[in-house]
Amino acid sequence: MHTAxxxxxxxxxxxxxxxxxxxxxxxxxALRAGTAGRRSVFEVFxxxxxxxxxxxxxxxxxxxxxxxxxxxxxxxxxxxxRERHIVDAETLDWLAQYRFSGDIWGYPEGEVYFPGSxxxxxxxxxxxxxxxxxxxxxxxxxxxxxxxxxxxxxxAAGDRPxxxxxxxxxxxxAAVAAxxxxxxxxxxxxxxxxxxxxxxxxxxxxxxHAFTLxxxxxxxxxxxxxxxxxxxxxxxxDTYDVAEAVRTAVEVAGPGLGxxxxxxxxxLLVAHRVRQQxxxxxxxxxRIVVTSDLDEYAIASLAAAPVDAYGVGTQLVTGSxxxxxxxxxxxxxxxxSGAAGAGDDAAPLVPVxxxxxxxxxxxxxxxxxxxxxxxxxxxxxxxxxxxPVPASLADRQLLVxxxxxxxxxxxxxxxxxxxxxxxxxxxxxxxxTQLSRGEPVIPTEYWHEGSGS
Numbered sequence: 245m246h247t248a249x250x251x252x253x254x255x256x257x258x259x260x261x262x263x264x265x266x267x268x269x270x271x272x273x274a275l276r277a278g279t280a281g282r283r284s285v286f287e288v289f290x291x292x293x294x295x296x297x298x299x300x301x302x303x304x305x306x307x308x309x310x311x312x313x314x315x316x317x318x319x320x321x322x323x324x325x326r327e328r329h330i331v332d333a334e335t336l337d338w339l340a341q342y343r344f345s346g347d348i349w350g351y352p353e354g355e356v357y358f359p360g361s362x363x364x365x366x367x368x369x370x371x372x373x374x375x376x377x378x379x380x381x382x383x384x385x386x387x388x389x390x391x392x393x394x395x396x397x398x399x400a401a402g403d404r405p406x407x408x409x410x411x412x413x414x415x416x417x418a419a420v421a422a423x424x425x426x427x428x429x430x431x432x433x434x435x436x437x438x439x440x441x442x443x444x445x446x447x448x449x450x451x452x453h454a455f456t457l458x459x460x461x462x463x464x465x466x467x468x469x470x471x472x473x474x475x476x477x478x479x480x481x482d483t484y485d486v487a488e489a490v491r492t493a494v495e496v497a498g499p500g501l502g503x504x505x506x507x508x509x510x511x512l513l514v515a516h517r518v519r520q521q522x523x524x525x526x527x528x529x530x531r532i533v534v535t536s537d538l539d540e541y542a543i544a545s546l547a548a549a550p551v552d553a554y555g556v557g558t559q560l561v562t563g564s565x566x567x568x569x570x571x572x573x574x575x576x577x578x579x580x581s582g583a584a585g586a587g588d589d590a591a592p593l594v595p596v597x598x599x600x601x602x603x604x605x606x607x608x609x610x611x612x613x614x615x616x617x618x619x620x621x622x623x624x625x626x627x628x629x630x631x632p633v634p635a636s637l638a639d640r641q642l643l644v645x646x647x648x649x650x651x652x653x654x655x656x657x658x659x660x661x662x663x664x665x666x667x668x669x670x671x672x673x674x675x676x677t678q679l680s681r682g683e684p685v686i687p688t689e690y691w692h693e694g695s696g697s
Contacts, residue, residue, distance in 0.1 A: 280371035288364035294566035296681035304387030305353035348647035354665035389563035394429025405432035410561030476502035519550035629691035
């Protein structure tokens with residue numbers, strides 16, 4: 245099953261080499277030691293949110309499902325590994341048959357998360373699970389960082405739509421993933437056609453300054469655009485003199501002009517002047533779109549301005565200063581050594597965790613997660629635990645099964661993740677939307693049997 249099964253036109257190529265070499269060398273050593281088949285549980289989580297952020301946003305889950313499904317070692321890949329002497333012949337034979345056959349659980353895409361939240365749990369043999377570390381982290385770290393920035397921007401924008409337009413500011417493939425994540429986080433459209441083609445995200449775009457400069461004057465440029473795209477188009481009015489351009493735009497398109505775009509200057513001041521001028525010219529329905537290196541703080545500062553939409557590029561696709569979510573993929577439990585057999589599903593799981601200083605400690609054990617609500621129905625704590633789930637939290641569990649026995653069971657349209665994020669953010673305390681620095685909006689608590697949580 246691929247993205248095409250949702251009516252989308254693009255399949256994902258093999259993802260087998262989107263990995264680090266040490267994952268293959270660990271596999272080789274485990275095969276030789278007879279431990280590669282040992283049942284294991286890996287979890288993805290972050291130890292902390294980016295400085296000052298109140299919540300994280302999980303994005304990229306759908307891409308992870310595609311990546312796992314397409315993690316295949318075809319003849320060309322195997323030849324590369326053989327010629328480079330990356331692994332031995334036994335390991336190459338094992339890789340040639342690789343198909344992930346385990347289970348994956350996770351927070352559904354668009355859900356919010358907090359430090360320690362097990363946003364993804366991968367269960368299977370050590371060999372099949374360890375190979376997925378890099379590709380899973382590369383997707384979730386990038387996409388979740390973009391979605392978190394998008395969420396903050398969409399919160400600051402309120403009901404005003406946001407346009408993703410950062411393709412020219414990042415790697416061409418990262419741009420497609422960024423547009424997808426921005427849509428999950430609340431953006432309405434993208435300028436990137438590859439994102440529209442692959443994920444069915446609405447696309448927009450009209451003209452740049454180059455189109456105006458191509459013509460002898462703005463009137464000719466505006467006339468050419470209106471003749472081609474209709475009066476409902478968006479005309480760029482800050483190539484030369486803004487006031488003169490607005491006047492010309494209305495004269496050419498009429499009072500039914502769709503929108504004007506402002507891409508420079510003091511946006512707050514210019515937007516007020518342009519709105520007054522448009523109204524005086526009878527173009528009361530003409531919208532104002534502003535661009536120009538916006539971030540969530542700039543968007544918030546324009547809340548009182550007569551702006552109808554925002555276009556955001558650089559700050560969005562770089563995570564607004566935090567380009568990674570700092571997630572890690574850690575082994576948290578494995579089958580007990582010497583029990584019925586290293587690969588026996590009946591063997592009890594033993595919690596494992598790294599012990600170190602410097603903030604890199606982990607909590608062992610296969611964990612569940614639930615969100616406790618206050619008396620008004622708002623989130624008040626992220627509760628994590630191992631073992632039985634307390635009855636008071638049984639209906640508040642966050643993890644859902646995504647893959648069962650190697651088969652994807654929870655693929656969904658992107659709009660479902662987008663709607664889920666809107667609902668999840670609304671369920672947080674009001675302070676979650678504050679842009680000032682602060683701690684996570686709800687605490688992470690670890691439940692132990694008899695703790696009374």
